[in-house]
Amino acid sequence: MSISQKSEGRNSSAHVEPSARKDAREAAVMRPVGFFPGLGSRAAYRQLERDLFESDVPDVRQVFPEAAEALGYDPQRLVLRDSNIPVDRIERQAFLGAALLVHGIALHRYLVDVARRNGTEIRFVAFTGESFGIITAAVAAGALSVAHGATLAHALAPFILVGAEGVSSPSLLQARVAKMLAAVGVTQPLVLQPAHVVALTGHPDVVNRVLVAIGDVYDVSDVELHKTYAANQANVYVRTGARESFGLFMRNFPDIAVQELKEPTRFMAHAARMAPIREAFARMMDSEGIRFRDAHTPLICNHANRIVHQAADVRDAVLSIIDCVMESRWTADNCEHVGGNVVLELGQGGKSVQLLVDNGITLPAIAYAGGQDDTDALVAAATLLQEVGGVTARDTDGRAHLQDGDLAVLRRMFGVPARYPVVRDFMLREFTRMIAAFQVTSPSSLSPSLRRFLEIYQHTSAARDDLDLAGGELALQVQAKKSVVGDSHTLGRVTTEIKILKPDGSVTDRCSAGRWTPEALVFHFSCLDDAPVLDLIRRARRMAEHHEEVAALYEKFTSTLSFDASADAAGPGAAGVMSPQAVATLQILHQLALLILLRAERPAIFLSHDYYFAGGDVLGWCVALCAAGALDTEDAVTLYADHLRGAIMVDATPNAGRNDVLGRLRDAAAPLVSAAGVPVTAAKDIASATRGLFELPLAEQRPCSLRLNGDVQIVCLGADPGEGTFDTAPYGSAVTVVLTAEQIAQRSHSASLEALEHGCVSSLTGDNQRVLHFARGRKILSSTVFSYIKLGERVLGFGKGGSESMTMFVTAEDHHAA
The missing domain is CATH 3.40.366.10 (Malonyl-Coenzyme A Acyl Carrier Protein, domain 2)
Incomplete structure (x- = not known):
């Protein structure tokens, strides 16, 4: 099964899981x-x-x-x-x-x-x-x-x-x-000389080699491991009389930073002696x-x-x-x-x-020393989580409107993080997790009132820069609409219309033309020029240790790679010169593994927008073929390895097996963006695009053209292509670069990825999902569909085909009742 066909298929409906609702409610406690x-x-x-x-x-x-x-x-x-x-x-x-x-x-x-x-x-x-x-x-x-x-x-x-x-x-x-x-x-004293406390910092594998070497060269009375501070840092005790020798010894490891942490001491806790x-x-x-x-x-x-x-x-x-x-x-x-x-x-x-x-x-980490402001912040956060939990527990009464006090809770969901910065990241993380738990896992099981509560939070979060949150404004509805009429300056541009609930209960509309609102997502792959083979092996091992699907992906290629991603040692093949086939495998699998992790850790990104796969070069295109489900990974490896052999051997001619591989191409489960910048899904069109790419001169570099008729959010997985790589004119673009698995799993590591995910979660409303499904079926953008839906209207459904293929069924909502 291709990556695009996994659990969050583009056209699959979400499976209802009551346990997800229970988990979300239990999460509404400060723990x-x-x-x-x-x-x-x-x-x-x-x-x-x-x-x-x-x-x-x-x-x-x-x-x-x-x-x-x-x-x-x-x-x-x-x-x-x-x-x-x-x-x-x-x-x-x-x-x-x-x-x-x-x-x-x-x-x-x-x-x-x-x-x-x-x-x-x-x-x-x-x-x-x-x-x-x-x-x-x-x-x-x-x-x-x-x-x-x-x-x-x-x-x-x-x-x-x-x-x-x-x-x-x-x-x-x-x-x-x-x-x-x-x-x-x-x-008698156990410590005859004070010891320096020295931090050794560098790549985890190098740090481990240093510690082994220290054990081989020094007695523990001279140098002793005292603390593994982090994967990339170990702290050691170094006897004063051995400090000069140790400094010379560490010159064997120029990639390790050596730092004195404090004055020499005889207080040697955590020491075997x-x-x-x-x-x-x-x-x-x-x-x-x-x-x-x-x-x-x-x-x-x-x-x-x-x-x-x-x-x-x-x-x-x-x-x-x-x-x-x-x-x-x-x-x-x-x-x-x-x-x-x-x-x-x-x-x-x-x-x-x-x-x-x-x-x-x-997890967010907060230092608490008992100060009044921090105490107030933590208590306010705990209180708010409890209030939100009370609202989410009421999901079986069938009410269509919010209950008394719900709007006040919503306002506090924005007011508390704004007032107390120390808990801002914690609260945002909890609310994002709660929304995702409901809207990603079990949207169809929500009561009307709970759905309304969640969507007001989502709309307000999406439009926060256009609202007076401190003054108590909430967004009841947000629509990103493409201009379908107008002059050359406005035609095709997106404006955002917002229906706003004032603190006094009045409702008003507001329009914003300056907000960045991506209309499509593109996952971009390209050659990993700056990634040494040994680094790719290390990263493979770390990803495989923490995710079964990634481990299974690498396991299929153990014989090709000459090492086991789940093993501790790199193996003889990894230590020596690797064949083009092995290098191709490592580079392709690395980017596919990042995609698997991104889908598993941040599923909302794949559910909120139309998304496409693109390659900036031959390697990137081979990865994109796998990601879109158009080609098996084994065939993609063969295709790229053949390309590598052509680059290495001056007189090489294209491998006769290339046509066989191209013959196994199939329709893509998600669109690919061809070199011409247009989406392709049919196997024959993908084959034509692939042949064209292989016929380009090896040294030819040109911008990646993206002609998707709208503003594009680009997510580069595994490599940073640099400025000037993408041509989206006349529309805008924003680029998020994800180089490591840590940036995906650890939410403090990439502000750009955090903002993208938060925006995607905010977009997971019922109307947006119905419109997205409809727009995909007609190969148009959601923003185009919303151009024909008035602010204040809610989408009920769409025509099934024939003369009704572009028919929309909407109803007017009573927003005064929230």
Whole structure:
């Protein structure tokens, strides 16, 4: 089956799935992953955004005496104030650990309580943290009491410091720790020289090779992996005496950036040499009667690719702070797999948010330190999601009009993100997901009132630049119409007509001639000149790991490629010189894989407009043939490999098998754009266009002509063709370039793709879909059909054929009733 014939076929009706409605309603709750910062953020706590010691919330206030009693402190001494910080260095680190944990737990409880008192819910679905933050996360998840968590947080840094450098002062705390360490045989400092903390950043495969090479050359006492920050960054401890040697060693890897992260230190958490300290710390847990229990909320580990509940696993996660590598890349990735829709860093400094951004997670990440504006923003967002969920739950009453309060909810859907920028991306993402869940998956199952609610949001979102959103205007209907009469300056141009609901209930019309409104989408493919073969292999592997359809696509060509896309090693064929057939396969499959991912991750793009496939050269045309369903992938590979052989061999003549391949062309499931710029779908026309392209001189370059009778949105997959590539005159064009799978899956990576998807989701209204289906059947653009539909009219249907082939059935709507 061709890519164009997959689940979102151009003319297939959407399958009704009640579960999609349930998922959309359940999504109308703020479900954060709570992320607690580590000791590396302690400098950011010198000025608290909110001092929670004086809180009027009993559950928040209780945290301080619970922790203080366990430590023998006065509760006020656990507040992060300069006057409370001890002079002794080890005592200071102990205090900071306990105070950070208490503040983090109090902050979490405060936010939950504020939401509850405002009649809404912020439902944490998991907790995690970086390094020390795992202890705070264990308390928040219910696996440790506040008292036991504070005891561990107070003891952790002293155990590591005294074990690393020995006793440095006559304090009672150091003496107690030294005694417990001696019981496991630690009587001498484990860290004889301070260690530099060095970040190694580069391509993930190169970083992995560097780490292997370090293991071959250096003893762990000289250089030791301490943290996998992200797929492209590893942090290592480098002994001071080995730093110069290490600098020379890293010159073997010019593609790796080497950066000092902080001053040399003896505080070496997450180091294998600290295993004896872990044993002593575990004994201390037992002697102090510290007990773990099963977590009521999942805990995402920081030392392994695990999400845990059981007491023993949580205990292991806490102990692993001492001697196990920090696997922060897995921590970030697992935030995506616990059912959350946002990550909240519960603390100050923003380091956890930066970690998540650097790991490219798709969830929005927000730093929350308790400030009033941010508290108001999160509560307003949670309240609004709950209100929207209440509206979407009413989908079986058969009402045709909105109920009291629905218009106010719609206005808040635009007002809250505008007022609180910190939650803007989160709210936009949630609303887009909700609209897509209903309009893409199960549009025919919607009640009239719910459909009206969704479509007013869609219309308002589409026309937002032409509305006074702050003043409460909403768009009841938006139509993009092509001018079918007029002079040369206006004929064929698109104007947008908007029916607007004012806050006072009056309805008015507005026309906008300056809005960018694409009338067609073109997916464009071209030669991957700047993509080395090894990079294509790496990308193939990453895409295949995360998507079954992509894995199946590559699996069919394993013998041709001489490597398995699902395997860890590239294989002998990938390491040496690859044949033209293999290069052709890699280049074609790479672009087809991006198309598969785009369709899977962002289906609205394929449902909202007429779309076409185009190729800027022979490679691009071969990909387009596959994408449109006009040719099997195996034949496209053969066709392009034949072209490559002709380019390499001066005396080569066209392969006799080319005509056989062209003979297997079939009608396209989606139109292709020929070199002349016009759409073709019939097999004979596609064959003619293909022969013409192969007969062009190899060096000939010319702009890609797109004669589609309207403004065109072009999506370039896999390659950036550069400026001046497209000729759409006399109409306009906009170009979105998608080079990697990350840009498709991770919604923060491409603003242009985000805007395109958002516009497409906004277009998925009932009228637009009916008109699109009709226009495709007549091979005209939707904007042309809308030229004959008045603002205020709703499309009921169209004639079936014959004398009624261009007949439209419409009805007038009472927009005053919304």
